[in-house]
Amino acid sequence: MDLGLDGRAYVVTGASSGVGLATAAALLREGAHVAACARDEERLRRALDPLPRAAGARVFAAACDVVDGSAVEAFTVEAARRFGRIDGVVNNAGRSLMASVAETSETQWREEFDLKIFSVLNTIRAAEPYLRASDAPAVVNVNAILARQPEPRLGATSAARAALLNLTRTLSADLVPIRVNSVCLGLVDTGQWRRRYDTAATGQSYEEWSAGIAADRGIALGRLGRADEVAYPIVALLSPRASYITGSTVDVGGGVSRYV
Template identity: 80%
Template sequence: MDLGLAGRAYAVTGASSGVGLATAALLLADGAHVAACARDADRLAAALDPLPRAGGARVHARACDVLDADAVAAFVDGAAADLGRLDGVVNNAGRSLMAPVAATTPEQWRAELDLKIFSVLHTVRAAEPHLRRSDAPAIVNVNAILARQPEPRLAATSAARAALLNLSRTLAADLAPIRVNSVCLGLIDTGQWRRRYESSGTDASYEEWSAGIAAERGIALGRFGRAEEVAHAIVALLSPRASYITGSSLDVGGGVARYA
């Protein structure tokens, strides 16, 4: 099915790897222009350069710290000027802090909230004037199932994710007709999990090791997700074909849903 993305332009933060890179790749393959940012310009360029681009799709890439409002505004305005338009934004920049409440410092709490909330607010505020000129404007905030299903070992990240989910629903009401939705991730196969496997000292293969974790976490499909599986959900919500979906959240977690 044609998603109606060709010729449109979308900004993706945290685009040098993982879900952000997979989303940029899928958009380009569908003929959409992509504005991509990450903190490391060289790594970003190396990741984006090999991606196939359909129908003359172009890339605007720039190093950007999403916690710097001025840098975000420069990235978004430059992208809209270079690509001639901006139809959507994917707020993907993020990380997790592995620590329980007692081991999380006040500074770490603030850092988690800054990254999960202000990175989104900076991007949305910069993008809003450009999105208002689109006939199908959309924002997708990449979140986590932790927003509804917190884990004690990820105390600050869980709380910040919950705040972002709440904020996303508020933005959906405030920014309409710009659509705002969330994609909430479960365990996704990323470099972080590969590094944990390599330092685990296990004799099991990565597939066996990750399947064991999936079973322990109650993932019905019995495995980690892949970045491209998340990207398909993000791109579907960006698409004009999702024109009556806003204020919603979609779990991409292989069936893990212990929350009510």
């Protein structure tokens, strides 16, 4: 199916690895232009280097700290100048803070909300004038199943994720006709899990070790997800073919959710 993304332009934050990188690659395969940003420009460019030369011509890559509103504004203006348009935004920048509530400092609480909430607001505010000029504007906020299903050692991250889920629903009403949706992740096989496997040094293969994690977390499909498996629903929600979907949440967690 033609998703209707050819020639359109999309901003992807946190694009130097994992879901952000997979989403940028998926958009490029569909013929779209991609403005990719991350805090570490060298790492971002290394990550994008394997792209085919033809696709590389449709990429604008630059360092940008998404909690810095001025930096986001400058990045977005340059992306629009290069591509002549912005049709969508993927707010993907994020991380998890592993700590109990008692172990989490006030500074860390503020940092979590800065990253999960203000990064999204900064990016949408900067892109909104260009999105309103598009005939198929869309925003996808990459969130986590933690937003509805908090875990004990992820208190600050769970709370910030819940706030983002709520904010996304509000934005879907406030920003009409711009469509705003959420994709909520479970456990995805990214670099952090590989590093934890190396640290664990259990003697198991990575497949055995990660299957044990999946079983412990109650993942119905019995394995961690892949970044490209998350990229597909993100790209589908950006597509003009999803034109009647807004304010919705798609879980991509292999059946891990315990809520109705």
